[in-house]
Amino acid sequence: MTGLIRIHRALDRLQKKLWVKITASILFIAATTAYFSPVLYTSYSYSNNARSIANALTGPEGERFTRTLRETGSVTIDGTTRSIPEELAPVLFAEDGSLVDLPLTLTLMLQDTIPTWAPSWLLQQPTTTWVFFCVTTCWLLFITWMNLLLPFILTAIGTAAAVGVAWLVGSRDAMFALGGIGLLLFTFVLLIRIVSLLLSGPNQVLAIAHTVIKEASRSRISLIFIMLLLVILPMLPFWLDPEAPLRHRVQTFISRGSGATFALCACMTLVLACATVSFEIRDRQIWQIMTKPVGKFRYLLGKWLGIVVLNVVILAIAGVSTFLYIQYLRTTSVAPGLQGDLDRLAVQEEVLTARKKDLPNYEPIPEELLADLVEDAVLNDPQNARYAGNVPPTILRGIERQIRREIDFTRRTVPPGVDGDPGMRTFFFDGLEEVIGTSSPLTLRYRLMLGDADETATYKCGFVFNDDPATLQVREYVPTLSHVTLVPPNVVKPDGTMSVTILNFYQRAPGSAIGRIYFEEDDFEVLYKAGGFEGNFLRAMLVMLVKLGFLAGLGICCATFLSFPVSCLCAFTIFMAATIGPYLAWSLEYYVPVEANRVEWSNIGVAIQWLFEMGIRQIARASVFLLEGFGRYRPTNDLVNGLMVSWGTVLGSFLRLSLIWSGLVLVLGWLVLRRRQLAIYSGGQS
Incomplete structure (x- = not known):
């Protein structure tokens, strides 16, 4: 064991040497360039061919090309003959002979140009190819220059061993799950290192946010939710019905992946927000901070910023992993032949859009x-x-x-x-x-x-x-x-x-x-x-982040005047009320007590019942008025149904939930903290 420790320390010192970092960087850049260069070439070639075919089918001679394609199943454009399966003609052409679905036609005519060694979804989108090229390269370079090369190699070896065992037992899903767990856990460590470096500036708000990140990465309260999410996400494919149509499988995965991400992040946010403030007040640690001196609002703002940055890290990891598996899932076939092509068409036109x-x-x-x-x-x-x-x-x-x-x-x-x-x-x-x-x-x-x-x-x-x-x-x-x-x-x-x-x-x-x-x-x-689906998915993640930002402010506000258990209870109650706000608003249309002038006031029982019903209605109306907006922003439902999450929705949620609601709860917490005697012990063990 002592020898292994010495070897590990020697390798750790080696990875920190400048020449090792430069050599590793060159190798990583060369490897990613060698893989993505032919992918980019094929992607641009595919895009140019698709544009050429589209111009021919919709240009001045489009009717002639379309008629030839419909009658013969093939057409020659720019000296190259392209064909489509004859059995798909009823789907592609209307009864009057016009072309119904040009994107599907292009996909079918160019499917033989896509090599088998690269993901087809990546080849069809040059912009996405560039994004993954840059992200992969930067990810490897950050590993090298953040002194994580040795942990990366060890994690890769351990993950490869686990994947190899899954391969030997013939479980393809287990291979993806085990590989995903190792990749996500290491990426979380890397991003925590990066944000810790970014928050290490000489600023009071950033310093407090930095301590929140350190607390979250060490505290069991937050790590339980984080590890649970990073383990659950790669295992979600296990719970998909293998016999269901491809469209339903993709929709189910989007719903469960995005829903589980938001639910676990929301629980972690509320618990961490309540804990980080209430525990510091209980344990008197806040005295040391306030005597720096740090303003009370800066203190709360730093706590809020730290929790939001932590959510950025988690959403980035969960979002990328969900997105990648969706892209893999869209290329699979549940049904053979023509039905498989129609399933992929339904996914492309109705879900991933x-x-x-x-x-x-x-x-x-x-x-x-x-x-x-x-x-x-x-x-x-x-x-x-x-x-x-x-x-x-x-x-x-x-x-x-x-x-x-x-x-x-x-x-x-x-x-x-x-x-x-x-x-x-x-x-x-x-x-x-x-x-x-x-x-x-x-x-x-x-x-x-x-x-x-x-x-x-x-x-x-x-x-x-x-x-x-x-x-x-x-x-x-x-x-x-x-x-x-x-x-x-x-x-x-x-x-x-x-x-x-x-x-x-x-x-x-x-x-x-x-x-x-x-x-x-x-x-x-x-x-x-x-x-496109890519931008829509990004906007949906941003709306989730905005909602989590409000929950962070809510938990911090509750913790300024309540103990940890009570603040959690209060924050979760408000969270649930805000989530069901739209349903509550709908039910209020049908929950209308009789008018006061129709009540038989001489009957005490009837009068008490009417007062009780009216009280419930007024409480529900107040909850809807204050919190309905939170529940109306539901980006996961839009993703599942292929509906657009517009930038207007992102901006509206930011203005309403971040600037107004989060600002109000932080100001309320500041007013409470300002009048509270922090030198007086407030609960817990002495």
Whole structure:
């Protein structure tokens, strides 16, 4: 053992020598350049070929090239013959012969140009290739110059041994999991070293943040959550259903990976924020800091900054690992042949993208009509006779809300067919200017209900775009299940509008009242591509970081006047209330106690019940007013559904949660700390 220690110390001294660092840096740069140079060349070649084919298919002679490709399955462009599988022609071309999905067509025509020795997703995106080239090179250089070369080699040897054992037993998932655990743990150590170096400047706020980082890397309270996350993430693929469609597997992994990351980071943030302040007050360590002197607000700001920086490290590691496995997962096939290609198409077009959605645009309800309907409802309700024409405003508002709901429901219904003719209703969409001139298809998502029909049976409906019979699409659907259909982008008019007519082929039986199609407000929408998955994933991580920043401020604020257990209880309660804020707001629409003038006050039991219900409603309304915004920012749901997390969302969350909410809770904590006698012992063991 003594000999091993001497060898380790000698190697440690060796890795710190300048010539070793320079030699290792040259070798690392040469290795990454040797690997990524052909990848970059192939990536740019793929991009140029894709651009050339796209220009040919959409240019002046695009109709001729498209017709040739549709009829023969191949086409010659710039002297090179490209082909597509004949069985995919119904998916790629519309009934009128136009090309529906240009991106998928390009992928199929160029799939034979992708070498097997490199990830296909990396070759198709030159920018992403450059990012990974630079990140990998910098990662290796940081290892070298941060004196972590020896730990890196030892970690690599140990991880390789574990992966080798998994390979011998034939477990591919275990190989990925064990390799990922070793890589993530070492990357965490490296990033902690880097941020500690960055926070070592001669500044009071940075110094306090630096102590928080050191505390987090040594404290069992925070390390439990960190290690749990770094171990769970590589093992998530074990829990994916191997028989599920590829799209569902990718969506499940995004949901579980991002959800587990945020949940564990949130718990760690609250516990660490409460512990780092309350323990220093309890153990009198804060006396030494305040006598430096360090201002109380700078003290709290330093604590907040340290926790936020720690979350940056964890989110960076978790985000990169999640992103890499998603890219690996998207290239796998669950179903063979044509179905496998269609699964990858669904993942590319519906999940790993950034889409905007547009709901039907309804004409506003005329105020005169609404007033007449409210008046008729009041006159036809016998209970309103006792008001003698002076109905309270609260009752009038309730009647108006109910009438609006009924009108909105009527607008979202399609009558059944009669005498062999289908029922129909037209819906209008606007604001689709971004789609004009693009090649990616639109996605029409619908989830239809059909009266009292069997929810397991299959029914037919149709869609006609812009009142053009040539655009008719007949589709089968199962009530209550979501379905999608692709729409060529050329159906959007130059002014960015589009109309969709739903045809209801269900024939109503004589004397029957069922058969009408209807849908909820968010269950009939048009989605179109507005960006890539990479940028969308980054923006989602930033929104998570902003939310964690607020939780850090919340925990610090609670710890300034409460002991550790009580501050944790208070902070977690507020966190849960903020998370369910949107659901609470929705339930408040239906939780409305009766008006006070209808309460039988002589009945003590009824009066107490009414006061109790009204108190619950007011508390819920206050919680929604204060905390609803936190729960409305849900980037994981947007990632799972392929919806765009815009920079406006990132900026809005930053302004609302970071500047306003976090600022307010830190100021509140400062006011408490300012008036608190810190020299007085405050709980715990003496």
